[in-house]
Amino acid sequence: MSEFIPPATRFIDLPAAFPIKRGGVLHGARIAYESWGKPQDTHDNTILIVTGLSPSAHAASHDGDPTPGWWEEMLGPGKPIDTDLWHVICVNSLGSCNGSTGPASIDPATGCPYRLEFPELSIEDIADAAAFTVRALGIDRLACVIGNSMGGMTALSLLARHPGLASSHISISSAVHALPFSIAVRSLQREAIRLDPHWNGGHYDHARYPESGMMTARKLGVISYRSALEWDGRFGRLRLDAAQRGQDDSFGREFEIESYLESHARRFVRSFDPNCYLYLSRCMDWFDLGDAYGCSADQALARLSLDRALVLGVSSDVLFPLNQQRQIAVGLRAGGVDAKFLPLESPQGHDAFLVDTDRFGPAVAGFLADLRQHGMAGWSPLSRMKAIQPAHRRSGAACIQ
Template identity: 40%
Template sequence: MENGALLPEVKIAYKTYGRLNAKKDNAVLICHALTGNAHVCGTTERPGWWDGLVGPEKWLDTDEYFVICSNVLGGCNGSTGPASIPPGEDRPYGLRFPTVTIRDMVRAQKALLDQLGIQHLRCVLGGSMGGMQVLEWGILYPDFMDCLIPMATAARFTPMAIAYNHVAREAIMSDPAWQGGDYYPGPGPTKGLAIARAIGMISYRTAELFEERFGRRLQQTDPPQRELDFHSTYAVESYLRYQGEKLVRRFDANSYLYLLKAMDTHDICRDRGSLAEVLSAIEAEVLIIGVEEDLLYEVSHLRNLYQMLKSLYKKAKMLTFSSPFGHDAFLVETDLIGPIVRQVLKQGV
C-alpha cells in the first residue's frame, strides 16, 4: 500500500454487466463514490445506483459495452476493509487496518482487471470519489485506457471539503458506541454514522432544492404537530434522519471513516511535482463534467484542470451544467450527461 503497509490477503468484490467482445476493446470501468458499491445497475426490485446511465439500451449500453465495477479497497460491500477479519485471527481489523488512499484503490482495481484478463479499457468514468479514482487511473496507467470521464470531482480535495469530512468524523467518533473503532460484532456507532450521513446530504444538495422540496413544512403526523412544540419536526429534518437511518443499515462506520480519510488525502500532485508535470503523464482523452451548484467540488477548480490539460496539448473537453441537485446531479441528471458520455464512448473527445 502507499504508506508501506502490507495486507496479507485482499478480496475485491466486483460485478460485470454485458459481455467482452472478441476484440476485447469494449471494456468500461466505473469507479463508485463514497457510499457506492459494485451494483451499478439492476432491476425494478433491486435498482442500481446509476440505473439512469448504465444498463441495456441506456446511455452506457451494456448490450454494447462490457462494464466492470468493483467495491473499493477499504469498503464494506465485499472488498477487504476494516470490518474484514485478517487471516488466522478471530476479530476484524478495526483501526488496525492501514490507511487507504485513492491510489491504493486504483492499484487494487488494476490487479482485479489483470486477473480478469482485461488488457485495455475503452473508458474509465466515475463521479466524486469515483472521479478521483478516474484521474489517478490516467496518471498511474496512462496507456491503459482510451478516455477518462471524471465527474463532479477535483484534482485535490479542498479545505472546505475536508472541513465537512471532519465534522462527519467527529460525529462518528464521538458516539460512545464507536469504542475506538473496536465495536464488532455489535451495531457500532449508528447514531454517529446517521449524523455523518446527514451532514453529507446537506453538502450534496442545494438550498434551492431543499426550499422546493420541503419549504418550512412540518413533517406530517397523526395527530398533526404544532410548530411551537419543542419536539416538532420539520420535513427537511425528517428527510435527513431517514437518509441517515437508511445508510446505517448497509454501511460500516469504520469504512466510512477510512474512505473519508482517503478523500482528504487526495491530491494528484502529492509527492509527484507540479500540476503541469503530473498531467503531462496522461495519454487518454479527457471529458470533464462539472455541476455549477456543486458545493464540494467547485467548477472553477475543474476549469483550471481543463485549461491545464489544454495548455499541455491534451485532447480534452469540458461540460458544465446547472442543477438544483448540486453535487449529486452526476447521479441524478443522467439525461443531461448521458448523451455526451455516449458520444465520447463512440467517437472520442
C-alpha cells in the same frame, strides 16, 4: 458484514501480499466487482467504473441481480452507457464494506476484523486494486475509465499510476485534490462518528453500533451533497404533521427538510461500516494528484497519458465545486489531451450525477458514441509516448515546485 454485499457480486483475489502506499501489506485481500455486456474480440470495448465513497459494485441491474443499482438509469442495454455495445466493469473500492477487503473484513493474521489495524489506506491503493482487478479479468486496455466524486480521484490516480491501461476518461464531479471546505465537512463527519461512545475506538458491534454518530455524519453529507436551491423548491417551509414529528423532546423534527435528512440517514447508517467510512473519507482529504509525480496537481494532469476526456461538473455542487472540474479539463488540455469540459446547470448539487439523467445521460452517451466512432483504433502517438513509464516510478525532479 456480509449483508452489505449485493447478491451477484463477484470477486478477484488481490496478490497474496498487496503493498499499501503508506506502509504495510494486505494478505489475502479481494476486490468485489460486477460486470455488464461482453468484451469484444478486439478487446477494446471495456469501460471501468470507479465509485464514490459509499456505492457498491452493483451499479445497475443484470440477470444475476435484478434489483436496481446505484446508477440504474445510466447503465444498461440502450442506456447512456449502453451495455449492448460496451463491456462494463464496476469495482467496489478497496477499504469499502460491500465485498472488497476493508477495515470491517477479517484479518487473516488474527481471525478478527481489522478495525483500526487496517493499514492507512490511500486513493492510490484503491486505484492499484482496481487496475489489478481489470487485468485479472483479462483486460489490458480500457476504452474508458469513468469516475464519480471520490471515484474521479481514483480514476486520475489510476491514469497516473497505470499509464497505458485506459485511453479515455470521464471525470464526474471530482477534483485533483480536496479543498478546505470539503476537508472541513469530512473532518466534522469523521469526528461525529468518533465522538459517538458506541464507536469505542473502532470496537463496536451490531448491538452497540455508533448509530447517532453515523446519523450525524450522513445528515451532514446529505446537506453537502444537495443544493439549497433544489430544497427551496422541494421543501420550502413545509411542516410535518404531528404524527411525523420526532417524539424525543421539544426540539425534535418539525419541518419536512428535517424528516428528509432523517430518512436519508436512517437508510444509510446500518448499511455501511463506520470504520470503512472513516478510512474512505480520509482518503479523499489526503489525495493530491500531484503526489503521483512530485509536482503540482496541474502539472500532473498534463502528464497523464490519455487521448480523450470528458469532464462533467455541476454549478450547484458545493463539495466539489465547478472550478475543480474546470481545472481538470484545463490541465489535461495542457498535456495535449482532447478534453471537453461540460458544466451542467443541475440544481441537485454534488449528487446530480445520481439523479439528473436528463443532463448527464446525453453528455456521457455523446462522448461514448464519439469514442466508438473515432477513438477505438488504438493508441494515439501522444498517449503512447506518455505511457512508457508509470508515474510512481518516474523521477519527479523535473517538475517539483
